[in-house]
Amino acid sequence: MEQHTAVIDRSAIQDDRIAPKGKDEIDALTGVRGAAAVIVIAYHSYPAADFPYGISHLVARGYLAVDIFFVLSGFVMALTYGRMFRDGVTAPAFFTFLMRRVARLYPLYICFLALRIAYSLAVYGSLQVPNGWFAMNLPLPIKDVIANxxxxxxxxxxxxxxxxxxxxxxxxxxxFVFPFIVGGILFRRPAYAMLSLLAAAALIVAAGALTGYDGMHHNGALDAYDGRTFIPMLRCLGGFTFGLLTYRLYQWPPAKRLAASGIGWTALAYIMLCLVLHLPDQVIYPAFPLLVLCLACDKGALAKLFSWKPLMQLGVLSYTIYVIHNVWIGLVHWLIKHLPSTMPTAVAQTMSAVFLIASLYVVGSFLHHWVEVPGRTIVRRMGDRAAEYFRPRPRPPVLSRG
Known part of the structure; x- marks a missing residue:
């Protein structure tokens, strides 16, 4: 009987740019990742700002850009790694996949975390510092640090x-869940995909409902962020599963033709209309997978809009600036605070937002090239060497005695 082994095609693994095997980069998806990062940064900087042209409505619900990240992440994982687990989960494939994700996430993450721990201890001698910039204020320092x-x-x-x-x-x-569900969602009968769709929708509805009972302040039903509850995990798993299902549609030619027909503009207009009308998060959510699908398939004006080079470059740097932006906002807070006293509020807020994005771009570029990329290379090499221990060894031939 023929045995199928999961093999990674390394040419298909592109962490910063989104490209299927043997095809050109999907520029618009890299660009929408950059746009989502900008929206999240604006939301954390100006949650109640008065921007012109209705931009305030977009910024006030900027937490929903994280849900676009979740959907996009599921889509990219399916595109890049889905076939590794078509015939099930093996130890070599599972280990290699996780090490690839560690290489993507961990180097910058752990360096930034270590820097904050060192700063807090060196300057304040504590990890419980209420108002110190860059310092930590952890309720349970030992437990919180280990978990992080x-x-x-x-x-x-x-x-x-x-x-x-x-x-x-x-x-x-x-x-950790992905290898066990992706084969069924992508390669089994449509009924399995439909059940997965219902499960994803249930997770999003549950996350939106439970935020009303967790005792936290929320700007909307899906503004679930406190990891001390399990609600953020429900939110992520729902969006991630929607991304896997979006990739299954991406492989279906009729869906591709429909997505390339201009329906992406409708999805974008629907999102903006829902924001202006202050409709619930769960009503807006279905447009996110549709927008990702359309941007993946479309070669028209909408794709060109999100393929704008500055947006694409922000997409390449999106992970770096996402990790550091909350601290960086504190560093430039003096600008956000004092500019409105010298000029109209809308102008001051717009200028400070531009400065924030520009400075984040400079710092993010430095960290990307000197921390993230070298660290990723080192971890990948370590993972590739360690993966050899999981690969089956050829058995020595058995000599028969005559």
């Missing part, structure tokens, strides 16, 4: 040391 080191803080365990990393922790959890 292993990226399990948002599995209902602890507080995220750097607030935005709650979503990185939940994605890390989704990666």
């Amino acid at each position: 080191i292993f990226m399990i803080q948002s599995w209902g365990v602890a507080k995220a040391v750097t607030t935005p990393t709650w979503s990185i922790s939940t994605e890390w959890g989704a990666y």
Whole structure:
């Protein structure tokens, strides 16, 4: 009987740019990742700002851009690694996949975490510093630090040391689930995909409902971020599963033709209309997988809009600037605070936002090239060497006695 082994085609693994095997990069998906990062940064900087042209409505619900990240992550994982687990989960494939994700997430993450721990201890002698910039204020320092080191803080365990990393922790959890569900979602009968669709929808509805009972402040039903509850994990797993299902549609020619017909503009207009009308998060959510599908398939004006080079470059740097942006906002807070006293509020807020993005771009570029990329290379090499221990060894021939 023929045995199928999971093999990674390394040419298909592109962490910063999204490209299927043997095809050109899907520029628009890299660009939408950059746009989502900008929206999250604006939301954390100006949650109640008065921007012109209705931009305030977009910024006020900017937490929903994280859900686009979750959907996009599921899509990219299916595109890049889905075939590794078509015939089931093997130890070599599982280990190699996880090490690839560690290489992507961990080098910058652990360097930034270590820097904050060292700063807090060196300057304040404590990990419980209420108002110190760059310092930590952890309720349970030992437990919180250990959970954050292993990226399990948002599995209902602890507080995220750097607030935005709650979503990185939940994605890390989704990666452990991915090998066991992707084969069924992508390659089994449509009925299995339909059940997965219902499960994903149930997770999103449950996350939105449970935020009303967790005792936290939320700007909307899906604004679930405190990893000390399991709600953020539900939110991530729902979006991640929608991304896997979106990739299954991406492989279906009729869906590709429909997505390339201009329906992406409708999805984008629907999102903006829902934001202006203050409709519930769960009503907006179905447009996110549709937008990702359309951007993956479309070669028209919408794809060109999101393929704009500055957006694409922000997409390449999106992980770096996402990790550091919350701390960076504190560093430039003086600008956000004092500019409105010298000019109209809308102009001041717009200028400070531009400065914030520009400075994040410079710092993010430095960290990307000198920390993230070299660290990723080192971890990948370590993972490739360690993976050899999981590979089956050829058995020596059995000599028969005559």
